Amino acid sequence: MPGRPGGATTGREAADEARSHGRLAGLVAFRQEGNDWPRHHDYDSEREHTLGVWIHVQRYKRRRGGLDPVKVKLLDDAVPGWQAGRTRGRPPPQ
Known part of the structure; x- marks a missing residue:
């Protein structure tokens, strides 16, 4: 995290x-x-919308090289496959 010199962060951060x-x-x-x-x-x-927007932004940042590597690791460990997400088109039959 960028933070402030000496590692301090703002309240917003x-x-x-x-x-x-x-x-x-x-x-x-x-x-x-x-x-x-x-x-x-x-x-x-x-709930789905809130999470959907958040993961969409994480994927966007990752593709652009702007997602902190620590966050990439957290996502990789917690929810493998997060970068690919849904496949386009119809969902597979159940």
Whole structure:
């Protein structure tokens, strides 16, 4: 994290970090409940939308090289396959 000289962070940075950890925990729980990757469009609930927007932004930052490597590792460890997400088209038959 960039933070301030000497490693100090602002209140906003700390809040952003806490929110990110909360979103990651929420995504882990969402997937453990048997759900597919959350959508940021055509979502079924506010929870799915919130998580869908968050993971969409993480993927975007990762593709552009702007996601902190520590966050990439956290995502890789907690929710393998997060970078690929849903496959396009119709969901597979169940």
